Amino acid sequence: MPDFSRVWDVLVIGGGNAALCAAVTARQAGCSVLLIESAPKAFRGGNSRHTRNMRTMHPEPTSVLTEAYLEDEYWDDLLRVTGGQTDEHLARMTIRLTTDALRFMEASGVRFQPSLSGTLSLSRTNAFFLGGGKALVNAYFALAERLGIDILYDTEAVDLKMDDGFVREVAITHRGFPETVRAKTVVASSGGFQADLDWLEKGWGPAARNFLIRGTPYAKGVVLRNLLDQGVASVGDPTQCHAVAIDGRAPKFDGGIATRLDCVPFSIVVNKDGERFYDEGEDVWPKRYAIWGRLVAQQPDQVGYAIIDAKSEKLFMPSVFPAIKADTVGELAVKLGLDPAKVEATVAEFNAACVPGEFNSTRLDGCRTEGLTPPKTHWARPITEAPFIGYPLRPGITFTYLGVKVDENARVRMDDGRPSANLFASGEIMAGSILGKGYLAGFGMAIGSVFGRIAGREAAKNARN
Amino acid sequence: MRETEATADARRALEVCNACRYCEGFCAVFPAMTLRREFTSGDLSYLANLCHNCRGCYYSCQYAPPHPWNINVPQVLAQVRAETYEEYAWPGPLAGLFKRNGTIVSLAMIAGIALALILTMALVDPSILYTPQQGPGAFYRVIPWWLMVTLAGGTSLFAVLALVMGFRNFWRDTGGRADELRPGRPLAVALHDILTLKNLGGGGGGCNDVDEGFSQVRRRFHHFMFYGFLLCFASTTSATFYDHFLGHEAPYPFLSLPVQLGFWGGVGMVIGTAGLIWTKIVSDPAPAARNLLGSDYALLVLLLMAAATGLLLLGLRDTGAMGVLLAVHLGVIFTLFAVIPYSKMVHGVYRSAALFRHALERRPTPPPGNKPSDRALGSAA
Known part of the structure; x- marks a missing residue:
């Protein structure tokens, strides 16, 4: 049983790619980090478990990527699938940072392979994870353990207690028991709400009952709902899903x-x-x-x-x-x-x-x-x-578009436009800022990796001040 | 290959794999799998023997237990693999030796040692067993040369015959033809894969030898054991040459070729077998086929005993312990030769054959436009 009376520098909510990138980055910056994952260990990793590649900008061939894939072409591809429902500034920044994210992933123990059979058209644009997303998640968790990040499975954030844009403490359930976590800074990387059929039903009516959820059953949007209810600004169509x-x-x-x-x-x-x-x-x-x-x-x-x-x-x-x-x-x-x-x-x-x-x-x-x-x-x-x-x-259903609004430092915005004092977000929970419609293969992992690292870096900076 | 519960389980698992394919970069099994849409029992036999049991696919699998689909490829292929050993065993009536194989191999070793001691005492003056014997022909005063040659030669010739027949059965059953068995690039590729254990590399960066972490320890220990075994074999061959053609009778000095080959080979085998036993003990049991561990352990212990008794004999050959040690050592060696075709040792034949089949299969590139359609944008978020 961890010591819940202590104050961590950074609390990361979630256990997928974005959460892990944030936790590792914050820890490498010298912070004490607690990561809470609502799933049991066997099902850790959110929807990252089901992914297999990351769309990556690269000026020249790399170990697994052929030819070159530059910012403008990447941006055009994104523009086409979203029909303009994106934020050009954030999107281009994400695209540019994928190159460095790939290096970070390799340094973190994530392994890559040439594109899979039947996906040759992606060999130029998408870096495939050897063994797929679960192998990636395993690599990050192994690194997180080596770095001394505190990891709790079966642990769900239920209420981020916010005062005027500041997260005072976070109510959680740890193996079913209520606890309170205090941290100087919080990173929300807990995904969308596609596994909550009641919520989907609000957008789709009774038809939603017949939807199948392709990914994790743990993405119920508890944190997303909690934040929106407390005046955090939202982005993305609340009724739509991929x-x-x-x-x-x-x-x-x-x-x-x-x-x-x-x-x-x-x-x-x-x-x-x-x-x-x-x-x-x-x-x-x-x-x-x-x-x-x-x-x-x-x-x-x-x-x-x-x-x-x-x-x-x-x-x-x-x-x-x-x-x-x-x-x-x-x-x-x-x-x-x-x-x-x-x-x-x-x-x-x-x-x-x-x-x-x-x-x-x-x-x-x-x-x-x-x-x-x-x-x-x-x-x-x-x-x-x-x-x-x-x-x-x-x-x-792959994912939902509704999310929290963030700025280029992954800092969450409130409804009145002011930034939150100590709340950051990365991954699916904020992806609607960039991907408002459609989907581009491997772009979810790009957003998660890039914003995970930004959130980790900024959270660390915030915790030190 | 007959249809069994294991082949049904393997077919189901591979059908899931074939619709996923995330593991394609790990080893030869998955590229070989994607060449097929349906799996005959012969295909399953081939794929099961191609599998090196590196477990990379288990830890990467989004459908591994406790997912309801319960996909455990290393385990289910190990079960099929064990059944193929029975299926292809020659002569057929001895296939039953693969049932409870751990027990049988262990008992065989004990019986082999006991028989060697009893025979020695019956055939030569028992006092020779306990008094130091030195100089040329010392070993043969304990166990007569003719007996050594008859037993070793007889069992090894039979083992080779049985392995060749097993290979033939496997090759036919997995759709191979006789005219494919010829030198060329596929054979060279297969030999490279066999001798480097490329498929225990996890696609670069190692396998899940023990748990989720990656390592190359199994590959290295296997190399120690395999190349140690080859050195020991070379030692025996060179000793035979010394004896027959040069007229030098054993024992040979420590710095002679036969003893040097045997010494370093023995050291390699001890390190390799002990390391593999250790790896098995500490590794995560979830992807392992527990009912087959006995067979693995029995062979490893037999090989370890062969090497350890040989080294001990070398160290104590000038003392009164030599007679007993020689009898024990030769009992173990004799057992090893006798059980080779009816132990885990056969994996070497079938895996090599499967790697050769894979090299043959990969050679022609499938015509373009005839492949399943591209899933370009098919990745989940």
């Missing part, structure tokens, strides 16, 4: 990358009434996978069914769940729990509308339908060859 279509058989939480399903462009997707609802072949999957979470979420019961035939079976990454197969379309519909007559009619109508063309899975091939609503504009081939294959789809 949702992708994943295999409908995924577990409620923590299904991670293995539940991804990349078959949509080669399929037709029907809802529970057996009807198509969107152009499956609008663009290549990497550019469209993020809208399908939302599309499925808008369907009755928040479920969709992707249907392909034998021709397309090998064109996409296998999902972790076995394909549902049948010898006829009707039989497949029955296995999927759909009305066979309706699905047969939808498939027949689609097949009749397919215009002959030269199919090519690797580019926009123009194989399309004619006179069909909604149309399918690429990769449209008649579904005719047994076995017929189906996958259920459901919305999988």
